[in-house]
Amino acid sequence: MTEPVGALALEALGDGSGAVIADLYGRSLYWLVTPGSAADWRLPHVSMLGAKAHEVTYVGVPPAGCVRGPGVHWRVPYARDRYLTDPDRLHRALLSALTRTQVCRRCDTPTTEPVPVHVTHGASGPGHTLYACPPCAPLYSVRHQAVRSR
Ligand SMILES: [Zn+2]
Numbered sequence: 323m324t325e326p327v328g329a330l331a332l333e334a335l336g337d338g339s340g341a342v343i344a345d346l347y348g349r350s351l352y353w354l355v356t357p358g359s360a361a362d363w364r365l366p367h368v369s370m371l372g373a374k375a376h377e378v379t380y381v382g383v384p385p386a387g388c389v390r391g392p393g394v395h396w397r398v399p400y401a402r403d404r405y406l407t408d409p410d411r412l413h414r415a416l417l418s419a420l421t422r423t424q425v426c427r428r429c430d431t432p433t434t435e436p437v438p439v440h441v442t443h444g445a446s447g448p449g450h451t452l453y454a455c456p457p458c459a460p461l462y463s464v465r466h467q468a469v470r471s472r
Contacts, residue, residue: 326434327367330419331412332397338415340407342398343381344391351397352381359409365416366425367432428458 328351332339343352352371361373371379382394389396398404424436436453439462443449454462 327416327419327423327432330422330434331415334415334418335407335411338408338411339398341396341400341405342407343384343394344397345382345394353407353412354405355407355409355412360413363413365413365420367420367423368416424453426455426458427452428454428462431455 360370363370384394384396389399423432425432433455435456437459438451439454440452441449
C-alpha cells in the first residue's frame with residue numbers, strides 16, 4: 323500500500339508486524355500474509371496482490387541483508403521467526419491507518435495532515451468537508467475562488 327497509510331499501519335502493528343518490503347523510495351510497503359487470508363478485503367489505497375486466482379503479481383524481494391533504500395529493501399527485516407504477518411492484526415492496523423488519513427482532493431494522494439479546503443452544504447442533511455494535502459491546500463483555494471468569481 324502507499325505511504326503514508328503503510329507507515330501508519332506499520333506504526334500500529336509495532337512488534338506485531340512480520341517482514342515488510344519497501345519498494346523504490348519507500349512509496350509502497352508490502353506485508354506478507356498466508357495465501358487467501360486477505361482475498362476479501364476491501365480497503366482503499368491497499369492492494370491485495372495475488373488475491374485473485376487468475377492474477378499473477380511479482381514483487382521484488384530484496385536480499386536478506388538489504389535494509390536500506392533507495393532501491394527495494396526490507397523495511398522490517400526478514401527473519402526466520404518473523405516473516406508472515408497475522409492477517410487480522412494487519413487488517414485492524416490498516417483500518418486504523420485509513421481512519422487517520424484523508425485523500426487530497428487535488429492530487430488524489432492520501433495525507434495524514436489533511437487541510438480542510440471546502441465544506442459542502444447538502445440541501446438536506448449534513449454537508450461534508452473536502453481536504454487537501456499541505457502542498458496542495460493553497461493551490462486548491464486559489465483555484466476554487468477563481469471558479470467562484472466568474
Ligand atoms: Zn495534494
